Amino acid sequence: MYRILLADDEPDEVDITRKRLIKDGYEVYPAYNGQEAYQLAVKYIPDLIISDVLMPLMNGFEFCKAVRDNEKTKDIPIIIVTGNRSDMQDAFLFLGIKDILHKPFNLDQLEEKIRIQLGIAKHSHTQKTKLLLHCVRPAKMSAARAIIESVP
Numbered sequence: 001m002y003r004i005l006l007a008d009d010e011p012d013e014v015d016i017t018r019k020r021l022i023k024d025g026y027e028v029y030p031a032y033n034g035q036e037a038y039q040l041a042v043k044y045i046p047d048l049i050i051s052d053v054l055m056p057l058m059n060g061f062e063f064c065k066a067v068r069d070n071e072k073t074k075d076i077p078i079i080i081v082t083g084n085r086s087d088m089q090d091a092f093l094f095l096g097i098k099d100i101l102h103k104p105f106n107l108d109q110l111e112e113k114i115r116i117q118l119g120i121a122k123h124s125h126t127q128k129t130k131l132l133l134h135c136v137r138p139a140k141m142s143a144a145r146a147i148i149e150s151v152p
Contacts, residue, residue: 002118003027003044007037007063008052008081017050020107026114034058038066041073048117050110053082061091068095077117081105 004026008014011032018028029044031037035057041049049067053060060080067073080092083103092100099113114120 001025001027002048002120003029003046004114005029005031005037005041005044005046005049005051007031007034007049007055007060009033009055010052013052017107017110020111021114024111034060034063037063041067041076042070045072046076048114049076049078050114051078051080053080053084061095064092064095064097079110079113079117081110 002025004021006014006018006021006028007030008017009032014030014032018030021028029040029046031040032055034051034055037049037051037055038058040046049064051060051063055063058066060082064078064080067076067078077099078095078097079099079101080097081101081103089100092098099117101110101113
């Protein structure tokens with residue numbers, strides 16, 4: 001089970017996102033300010049961090065910089081969510097954070113970014129298709145091709 005740290009000072013957004021991620025099988029640690037998020041990141045070493053930019057006590061950039069400066073957390077992938085299109089994008093790029101999701105967004109967009117960051121394949125049937133092709137004799141290839149083409 002993947003662990004995700006979700007940092008945002010909007011309780012409603014945290015609650016909606018947290019429920020969806022839990023439903024999808026993730027373990028979620030919510031934080032409502034940057035300082036709390038940093039403490040949770042160091043304590044739990046999550047597989048992924050999703051962070052808002054504008055948060056009290058420690059803003060998103062300060063939080064991400066602290067994460068990158070800590071030897072235990074420096075390699076955790078981070079997705080930034082922000083309501084402002086120009087919200088320090090270059091500064092986040094400097095920290096190696098390329099995934100920025102602009103509010104409003106739908107949870108499917110977030111899920112896709114999570115899968116990319118965690119390296120989770122969306123369609124596992126592609127692996128099975130490759131295996132099937134390698135196992136089929138040339139004489140049976142047309143029947144195999146028909147089966148493969150019927151897979152959504």
